[in-house]
Amino acid sequence: MPSPLADPVKLPCGLVLPNRLSKAAMAELLAKNNQPTDPLVDAYEQWSDGGWGSILTGNVQVDVNHMGSPFDPALHSEYKDSETNSALVAQWKKYADACQKHGTPAIAQICHPGRQSFRVAGHRGMFAQTLAPSAVPIKVGDSYLEKLIGYLAWTEPKEMTTQDVEMVIRQFVDTARLMADAGFSGIELHGAHGYLLDQFLNSKTNLRTDAYGGTPEKRARFVLEIISQARKVVPSTFAIGIKLNSADHTSATFEETMTQIALLAEAGLDFMEISGGSYEDPKMMGYGKANATEPKSSRTAAREAFFLEFSKEVRQRHPELVLMLTGGFRSRAGAEAAIRDNACDLVGIGRPAAIDAKFPRLLLDESVGDDEAQLLLNKAPVPWYTRFLPLHLIGAGAESTYYAAQIQQLGKGIATLAPPW
Ligand SMILES: Cc1cc2nc3c(=O)[nH]c(=O)nc-3n(C[C@H](O)[C@H](O)[C@H](O)COP(=O)(O)O)c2cc1C
Structure with a gap:
């Protein structure tokens, strides 16, 4: 029986993804001069x-002054149009x-790290503040050592003014336009993992009382x-999606997150990645802090996906x-179970894609049994x-360092290696 993973998926904008397996966004650390x-x-x-049914790029930063790492691709200045910025468009078109050389639609993930931009990332200087909805510093833990790590890694965030908000909106829109002009099939807004959009959505990091804070809707x-x-x-045929963070059913913010998801769904998204x-x-x-030292619960382990x-x-x-659901998928059986359970339409795959660029070929090959159609990875x-x-x-x-190194191997045409122990 053909795998349900082989089914095509049509997005509301009309873009057809030839199957359900998506290469998830992974920062490649391979840009030069951004x-x-x-x-x-x-x-x-x-x-x-x-x-693959779709390829999501690693994050492209909308502002070169605020990046996730010094090696991210990023927009240097205002993007006007494909004529004025023809050299830039040509570079991105490559x-x-x-x-998309073999027909798979590619979606560029666009991002602003906000308060998570490291001191050394971005052209703003080591001591310049990061931007954030509110001046809430990053807290990786309560110990002296954790506080020191936080201080060394990040500066204090600055609460964004209305002008800052308008500027960053424009930067996202400019980057979306550049990606469309370059020939990508869509963009994904990075609204997850504690980056700027997530900071706005989250009541712990957004303490504003103006039009951009105060209620889940604002x-x-x-x-x-x-x-x-x-x-x-x-x-109109260009896809716009978003990657979002989940919330635990038991958390105080669960219903607030659901309220925001309802608003995003109404806004006419082509897809949402969880x-x-x-x-x-x-x-x-x-x-996660809760499972840093313990294995996943046996229930989640059997069903692979984290969220x-x-x-x-x-x-x-x-x-x-x-x-789209991303995080933890390692096997055909796990991916098919998520589709059959009606948990998602698309299965996002990160780390296995960095080891085996052709992982979908294995999962979709009917002559390969379920026992073989997997790539289990050690930490x-x-x-x-x-x-x-x-x-x-x-x-x-x-994890990030190891798999970014494997992506760099891919870029050099050298064999990749799964973690050995
Ligand atoms: C090297 C590396 C870089 C990543 N960079 C990004 C990124 O740029 N944007 C993003 O949304 N997620 C990023 N992620 C997270 C992945 O998209 C994915 O959510 C995570 O790896 C869990 O999926 P997996 O278990 O299939 O690896 C990165 C992960 C790795 C390993």
Whole structure:
């Protein structure tokens, strides 16, 4: 019987994804002068031939002054149009073309890290403040050591003025336009993992009392304005999606998150990707504070996906919304179970994609049995000299570093290696 993973999915904008397997966004750390490079393009050429239904790029920063790392691609200044900025568009077109060389639609993830921009990332200088909805510093833990790590890694955030809000909205819209002009099939707003959009949505980081804070609806306004303004400047066939954080059913903010999701669904999204976590609590890497030292519960382990229950809840409330679920998928059986459970339409796959660029070919090959159609991964090795540091931070950092290195191997055409122990 053919796998349900092989079914195509049509997004509301008309874009057809040939199957349900999506290469999830992973920062490649391969940009130079914040522009796409040949190794970056080469890595995506490999994914383009991997049998994916869609390819999400690693985050593209909307402002070169505020980046996730010094090696992110980013917008340097205002983007006018494809004629005025023809060299820039040509450079990005090479990237979009490589992703889509074999017909798989590629979606560029666009991002502003807000208060999570490291001191060394971005052209603003080591001591300049980060931008955030409110001046709430990052707190990775209560110990002296954790406070020191927080101080060394990030500056104090500045509460954004209304002018700052308008500028960042424009930067998102400009970046969306550049991605459309370059030939990408869509954008995904990075609204998860504690980055700026998530900071606005979240009551712990958004303490504003103006039009952009105070209630769940007002906290969603920043994101909603970006979506509505971006819609006006890209073709109607261009997909606009968002990656969002889940909330535990038992959490005080669960219904508030659902209120915001309802507003986003009404805004006319092409898809919503469910993830979770932040730098303070990196659940997206399977290293949340709660499970940094313990294995996943056997129930979640059997069903692989980290945020399955939350996705099912969104699905129940918004059956029309195209849902992608990312985090933890390692096997055909796990991915099929999520589709059959009606938890999602699309399965986002991160780390296995960095090891095997053609992972979908294995999962969709009917001659391969379920036992073989998987890529189980050990935790990435944590250097011995960092073992006295908090595991939820070091473990997640080790995962990112390890898999970014594998992506760089892909870019060089060198064999990748799964974590050995
Ligand atoms: C090296 C690396 C870089 C990542 N960069 C991004 C990113 O740019 N944007 C994003 O939304 N998620 C990013 N993630 C998180 C993944 O998209 C995904 O949510 C996470 O790895 C869990 O999925 P997995 O278990 O399939 O790896 C990154 C993950 C890794 C390993």
